[in-house]
Amino acid sequence: MxxxxxxxxxxxxxxxxxxxxxxxxxxxxxxxxxxxxxxxxxxxxxxxxxxxxxxxxxxxxxxxxxxxxxxxxxxxxxxxxxxxxxxxxxxxxxxxxxxxxxxxxxxxxxxxxxxxxxxxxxxxxxxxxxxxxxxxxxxxxxxxxxxLEPNDERRLSHSFHQSVWPGELGLVHVTGVTQKDFWRIRKPSVSYSGGGGRPGGGHVDGGMAHLF
Structure with missing residues (x-):
């Protein structure tokens, strides 16, 4: 007080x-x-x-x-x-x-x-x-x-940054913008099941795992 x-x-x-x-x-x-x-x-x-x-x-x-x-x-x-x-x-x-x-x-x-x-x-x-x-x-x-409002349309990229602040070049050299950044929420965990050391519900093709 x-x-x-x-x-x-x-x-x-x-x-x-x-x-x-x-x-x-x-x-x-x-x-x-x-x-x-x-x-x-x-x-x-x-x-x-x-x-x-x-x-x-x-x-x-x-x-x-x-x-x-x-x-x-x-x-x-x-x-x-x-x-x-x-x-x-x-x-x-x-x-x-x-x-x-x-x-x-x-x-x-x-x-x-x-x-x-x-x-x-x-x-x-x-x-x-x-x-x-x-x-x-x-x-x-x-x-x-x-x-806390949903902001799915926002992107941490140069193009989106330019759409909001034209001429501002703060993100022109930023990389890795395709990686999802979880803000104020807990990052979802991925659980695996099945044997043989492989993730359950997926398969490996050409050395790359596909989950579905």
């Missing part, structure tokens, strides 16, 4: 959770607080924004294990239909989002300390509505989740 925040919790203070987001296409930035108002690093966070509404819920944030990645979600009680369109726009996918916690001096309103809880990006947004209310659930992911 941030030492300043830890010290603040020993005094009369009110804790808060803040959400900060940068949205594309010139959309107004997202600066929301779970109640009240605070100025954090020179930026004003509101408990209720005229456009994006208010924070309804923030899911528990837990670290991913093994092949899982850290994820989070938040539910916003949006104030306008325009806000729903912005959050659900495909261009919003990948917009950076941070979630922090801190404490506010109940006497002066000043912020004591701020600690980062989550840094990631918007994955997608879903409208949650019933007869009386409407809200938007925003699913968040981290960079490590992107690293």
């Amino acid at each position: 941030d030492p300043i925040l830890k010290a603040a919790l020993g005094q009369p203070a009110r804790t808060f959770t803040a959400v900060r987001g940068e949205l594309p296409d010139g959309a107004a930035p997202l600066r929301l607080l779970n109640g009240g108002q605070a100025v954090i690093a020179g930026e004003t966070y509101l408990g209720r924004d005229d456009r994006f509404g208010a924070i309804d819920k923030i899911s528990p944030i837990s670290d991913g294990v093994k092949s899982e990645a850290t994820t989070a979600s938040l539910v916003l009680r949006t104030a306008t239909a325009e806000a729903i369109e912005v959050l659900a726009n495909p261009k919003t996918q990948g917009a950076p989002i941070t979630i922090t916690q801190g404490a506010i001096d109940t006497d002066t309103g000043g912020v004591f300390g701020v600690e980062l809880l989550f840094r990631g990006e918007i994955n997608y947004a879903v409208l949650v509505a019933d007869e009386e209310t409407r809200a938007v659930r925003v699913e968040l992911i981290t960079e490590e989740a992107r690293a």
Whole structure:
């Protein structure tokens, strides 16, 4: 925990959770607080924004294990239909989002300390509505989740490298690119069966073993 925040919790203070987001296409930035108002690093966070509404819920944030990645979600009680369109726009996918916690001096309103809880990006947004209310659930992911996405089409070769970064010659002399590189997964093991010292399920032809 941030030492300043830890010290603040020993005094009369009110804790808060803040959400900060940068949205594309010139959309107004997202600066929301779970109640009240605070100025954090020179930026004003509101408990209720005229456009994006208010924070309804923030899911528990837990670290991913093994092949899982850290994820989070938040539910916003949006104030306008325009806000729903912005959050659900495909261009919003990948917009950076941070979630922090801190404490506010109940006497002066000043912020004591701020600690980062989550840094990631918007994955997608879903409208949650019933007869009386409407809200938007925003699913968040981290960079490590992107690293776990399938990438079968990518190749560690000069030609593929050029397709992404034209003119960059870092792989022009790289060899052995046909060898498969296992990333963040365990290399599959090959088991053999049968007698005579030969692999089961295969045959040797011209000094070369063929498995099938």
